[in-house]
Amino acid sequence: MFSLRKAVYFLVIFLISQPLLAQSSSPNANYTIYALVGVGLFVILGVILSLSDNLMHVEAHDQGVELDDKETSISSLLGGILGKSDPSFTGGAPVHRFKKGFDIKLTGAAKSTIDTGAGVNRYAVRPSNFRGIAPIPRMEVAEGDEVKAGDILFADKKDPTIKFVAPVSGEIVEIRRGAKRSISDVIILADKEIKYKSFTVPSLESPRTELMDFLAHSGALTLFNQRPFDVLPSMSIVPENIYISTFDTAPLAADQGILLQGKEKAFAKGISVLGKLTSGKVHLGLDASGDAPRNVFKNAEGAQKHWFAGPHPAGNVGVQMHHTSPISRTGKVWILRPQDVATLGELFLSGTYDVSRTIALTGKVANPRYVKTYLGANIGELLKDTLTEDNVRIIAGNILTGKKTDLDGFLNVHDEQITVVTEGNQHEMFGWLLPLKPRPSISNTIPTFGDLKYDVNTNTHGEKRAFVVTGQYESMLPMDVLPQHLFKAIMAGDFERMEGLGINELSEEDVALCEFACTSKQPLQAILRDGLEMMSEQG
Amino acid sequence: MALIDKIKNLEPDKEKSPLLHTAYDAFFTFLYTPDHTTVDGGAHIKDGMDLKRLMVHVVIALQLCFLFGTYNIGHQHFVAMGHHAGFIEGFHLKLVHGLIQLLPIWIVSHVVGLGLEFIFAAKKGHAVEEGFLVSGALIPLIMPPDVPLWILAVSIVFAVILGKEAFGGTGMNIWNIALLSRVFIFFAYPTTISGDEVWVSGFERIAPGGLTDYGWAHGMFNTFFEWCNIATFQAGAVVDSFSGATPLALAKQGGWEAITAQYSASQMWWGAIPGSIGETSKPFIIIGALMLIYLKIASWRIMLGMVFGAALTGIIFNAWGGSPFMTVPWYHHFTIGSLLFAMAFMATDPVTATSTNTGKWIYGFLIGFIGLVIRVLNPAYPEGWMLAILFLNTFAALIDHYVLEANMKRRLQRA
Numbered sequence: 001m002f003s004l005r006k007a008v009y010f011l012v013i014f015l016i017s018q019p020l021l022a023q024s025s026s027p028n029a030n031y032t033i034y035a036l037v038g039v040g041l042f043v044i045l046g047v048i049l050s051l052s053d054n055l056m057h058v059e060a061h062d063q064g065v066e067l068d069d070k071e072t073s074i075s076s077l078l079g080g081i082l083g084k085s086d087p088s089f090t091g092g093a094p095v096h097r098f099k100k101g102f103d104i105k106l107t108g109a110a111k112s113t114i115d116t117g118a119g120v121n122r123y124a125v126r127p128s129n130f131r132g133i134a135p136i137p138r139m140e141v142a143e144g145d146e147v148k149a150g151d152i153l154f155a156d157k158k159d160p161t162i163k164f165v166a167p168v169s170g171e172i173v174e175i176r177r178g179a180k181r182s183i184s185d186v187i188i189l190a191d192k193e194i195k196y197k198s199f200t201v202p203s204l205e206s207p208r209t210e211l212m213d214f215l216a217h218s219g220a221l222t223l224f225n226q227r228p229f230d231v232l233p234s235m236s237i238v239p240e241n242i243y244i245s246t247f248d249t250a251p252l253a254a255d256q257g258i259l260l261q262g263k264e265k266a267f268a269k270g271i272s273v274l275g276k277l278t279s280g281k282v283h284l285g286l287d288a289s290g291d292a293p294r295n296v297f298k299n300a301e302g303a304q305k306h307w308f309a310g311p312h313p314a315g316n317v318g319v320q321m322h323h324t325s326p327i328s329r330t331g332k333v334w335i336l337r338p339q340d341v342a343t344l345g346e347l348f349l350s351g352t353y354d355v356s357r358t359i360a361l362t363g364k365v366a367n368p369r370y371v372k373t374y375l376g377a378n379i380g381e382l383l384k385d386t387l388t389e390d391n392v393r394i395i396a397g398n399i400l401t402g403k404k405t406d407l408d409g410f411l412n413v414h415d416e417q418i419t420v421v422t423e424g425n426q427h428e429m430f431g432w433l434l435p436l437k438p439r440p441s442i443s444n445t446i447p448t449f450g451d452l453k454y455d456v457n458t459n460t461h462g463e464k465r466a467f468v469v470t471g472q473y474e475s476m477l478p479m480d481v482l483p484q485h486l487f488k489a490i491m492a493g494d495f496e497r498m499e500g501l502g503i504n505e506l507s508e509e510d511v512a513l514c515e516f517a518c519t520s521k522q523p524l525q526a527i528l529r530d531g532l533e534m535m536s537e538q539g
Numbered sequence: 540m541a542l543i544d545k546i547k548n549l550e551p552d553k554e555k556s557p558l559l560h561t562a563y564d565a566f567f568t569f570l571y572t573p574d575h576t577t578v579d580g581g582a583h584i585k586d587g588m589d590l591k592r593l594m595v596h597v598v599i600a601l602q603l604c605f606l607f608g609t610y611n612i613g614h615q616h617f618v619a620m621g622h623h624a625g626f627i628e629g630f631h632l633k634l635v636h637g638l639i640q641l642l643p644i645w646i647v648s649h650v651v652g653l654g655l656e657f658i659f660a661a662k663k664g665h666a667v668e669e670g671f672l673v674s675g676a677l678i679p680l681i682m683p684p685d686v687p688l689w690i691l692a693v694s695i696v697f698a699v700i701l702g703k704e705a706f707g708g709t710g711m712n713i714w715n716i717a718l719l720s721r722v723f724i725f726f727a728y729p730t731t732i733s734g735d736e737v738w739v740s741g742f743e744r745i746a747p748g749g750l751t752d753y754g755w756a757h758g759m760f761n762t763f764f765e766w767c768n769i770a771t772f773q774a775g776a777v778v779d780s781f782s783g784a785t786p787l788a789l790a791k792q793g794g795w796e797a798i799t800a801q802y803s804a805s806q807m808w809w810g811a812i813p814g815s816i817g818e819t820s821k822p823f824i825i826i827g828a829l830m831l832i833y834l835k836i837a838s839w840r841i842m843l844g845m846v847f848g849a850a851l852t853g854i855i856f857n858a859w860g861g862s863p864f865m866t867v868p869w870y871h872h873f874t875i876g877s878l879l880f881a882m883a884f885m886a887t888d889p890v891t892a893t894s895t896n897t898g899k900w901i902y903g904f905l906i907g908f909i910g911l912v913i914r915v916l917n918p919a920y921p922e923g924w925m926l927a928i929l930f931l932n933t934f935a936a937l938i939d940h941y942v943l944e945a946n947m948k949r950r951l952q953r954a
Contacts, residue, residue, distance in 0.1 A: 471894070
């Protein structure tokens with residue numbers, strides 16, 4: 001808001017104008033002078049307030065008190081008086097409000113009914129979901145073996161302590177191979193009744209290394225995500241924080257509260273387990289816009305809660321972390337989704353590896369809804385008889401960051417929705433000049449009407465060009481990062497600049513909206529992934 | 540067969556005739572958006588806005604300036620002769636004369652520029668990029684109405700080849716292309732773009748007694764006008780009392796008094812003064828600027844920074860009062876010359892300006908400051924925006940560098 005420098009500039013201009021105005025002989029000069037004196041007084045008041053604010057911070061720093069900027073700065077007080085008032089369910093905690101970003105409103109949102117009779121028979125574990133592991137892992141099972149939910153399927157040759165386990169019980173029907181004999185899917189035909197392997201659960205008072213070993217060989221560690229670089233957690237490091245975002249703002253994203261229905265106790269237990277694994281705290285990001293979040297999030301214990309409100313990507317963990325507890329230069333942070341936390345909690349409550357998941361079927365399906373299934377479910381069986389059109393693209397995940405798949409594919413480890421969207425492989429006459437069909441756009445040249453939901457297709461609406469427009473990515477990313485320069489640094493391979501501009505704080509999901517908005521149709525997520533690979537190879 | 544299939548049948552072979560293929564591709568993508576779909580590994584939907592749409596909106600924003608500029612060419616021509624002195628009198632004559640002057644400039648600008656773009660795109664094997672749509676619309680607006688067409692063509696060749704293609708095409712140029720073409724004429728053929736003689740068109744000499752110079756096009760329209768029984772083009776001569784001086788030239792000689800002796804403040808605001816084709820009508824430029832700000836195509840930070848820089852410099856010069864030019868009140872600097880046009884359409888070119896938000900303020904402010912300094916203090920040529928913008932284009936990367944350094948330092952302090 002107000003800074004000392006700006007106040008000094010205003011003061012200088014005010015002082016310069018005085019002798020000039022003194023020469024003016026117009027009868028209205030007095031009013032101008034009075035008005036300028038009024039402005040000057042206002043400026044001096046602002047300077048005093050700003051100075052006192054800074055002095056208060058210095059005093060607090062000396063005393064060793066940690067001051068959250070939002071709670072004490074004068075601007076936030078004024079904002080509280082004049083601006084939007086915080087909702088009552090936050091209990092007086094500060095709300096981080098984001099102005100940058102954009103909500104893409106699409107048709108096909110899932111209705112709040114949970115369908116329990118999904119009837120999926122085949123589930124798969126996909127090594128390609130886990131970044132950085134060797135393409136051919138060391139298999140512990142072969143085709144035809146019977147496994148229980150929680151039995152070890154394979155391990156990474158680079159770090160064999162972390163095991164990948166079966167999501168359901170049944171028979172291994174196929175170990176599908178991909179390019180260069182890499183293993184793409186380990187497919188299990190599920191039993192009618194899932195049989196669980198029972199684990200001996202260590203108590204929460206055990207040392208951290210024992211807990212980590214247990215997580216590694218029970219397969220639960222594969223649900224974690226380590227930032228930067230989005231890789232599996234490393235056994236040798238202790239994360240400085242663990243962050244969980246309890247709301248997803250991506251287009252057509254599932255309501256996390258619905259996904260956790262019935263798993264509230266497991267979630268609470270999971271939070272307490274996570275508290276033992278980090279040297280810092282467990283953080284929860286909660287949604288302050290709209291209705292109050294479910295009690296499972298609002299009343300969670302053992303975690304520090306942060307409130308956020310704003311358009312997408314306010315629900316992204318990276319954005320939330322940036323504003324509350326940014327990753328230090330050499331630190332690591334672990335990320336989980338709420339359903340993964342519930343699986344962790346269930347493991348410690350009952351000693352079984354339960355990866356039952358509720359996922360949302362959204363987009364161009366006959367009946368968009370939630371279904372209960374397990375991790376790694378077959379897409380074709382989930383979407384049985386629900387596709388309404390032929391020329392569609394099936395996306396595992398949300399429409400901005402998901403992976404294209406087909407009826408033969410399986411859900412990836414962190415997917416919580418399937419989006420089906422029309423393929424846009426048709427020409428449109430003068431489509432760039434007179435877009436006849438409504439389409440979502442951040443630009444004011446394409447009118448967007450209030451709450452209208454769009455029926456989109458995958459057409460690129462233009463050809464790839466060099467970077468021309470500036471300021472566009474910055475307006476889609478509510479972080480103190482300069483994305484366009486970061487992408488240019490990645491393309492040039494400039495490591496110092498990439499690191500200095502904050503590539504370690506970003507993940508593809510944070511720049512996915514920038515890629516949607518990009519006028520030059522550049523593949524930003526791919527560029528960022530290249531940059532992150534370069535940085536992770538550097539070490 | 541649908542129309543699109545019939546058109547696709549005409550596609551020339553890419554290997555055997557690359558130039559024809561490029562031209563075909565350019566016109567095809569003008570008619571139809573491509574059927575490309577998003578690739579996996581990225582966002583699956585894309586915004587409806589693309590570069591073509593962006594460029595076409597800038598061209599639309601310029602149309603009011605085009606209309607007024609065309610009419611003003613005719614108006615200045617008749618004012619010099621002393622005929623049809625009122626603004627609306629002889630409406631059809633002025634419009635036609637303006638078009639006769641403007642259309643060749645517009646056609647040459649587009650044919651030469653786009654032709655070069657097609658050749659380079661064919662050689663490199665990629666699609667024709669849309670950057671020249673805007674440059675081609677801006678170049679006629681910054682030229683004097685009587686600019687010789689061959690000089691214009693040479694300047695465009697210079698600007699496009701050395702200013703744009705040598706650096707890598709659209710999005711890679713350091714300097715503003717339209718300004719490069721004008722600066723080429725400024726340095727290589729200075730008498731065609733400076734002085735008092737060039738801002739009024741259609742005479743052999745702009746000195747008193749100079750005769751009108753009408754060509755076959757005027758004759759053609761004359762037969763049409765006679766048939767309609769309305770006024771026609773008559774041969775005439777420049778009246779004795781006329782000087783083709785723009786307000787800027789007058790200010791250099793005698794300050795604000797000299798300007799107000801010949802033009803009223805309202806005349807300068809609405810634009811019935813001699814000058815470059817598009818720069819005179821301030822309300823239309825402001826409408827175009829507001830339109831571009833609303834559509835988020837042009838940066839309001841650059842425009843506002845430039846206004847602050849020019850205003851502050853104008854106030855300082857008013858306080859100093861050293862030369863006649865410095866007595867021009869600071870708020871009238873906005874109505875004379877091309878300050879508003881440069882602010883709205885030239886300085887805000889996103890490729891050549893700074894790309895950080897803080898950098899845009901600094902960039903705009905410095906353009907305002909340096910441009911006004913050149914305008915007021917330059918003994919040779921009383922207009923500074925072309926030079927100031929090109930100068931700041933050179934330093935835009937440096938300004939961005941320091942903003943980036945500040946961002947990186949902030950990040951290190953957080954870690």
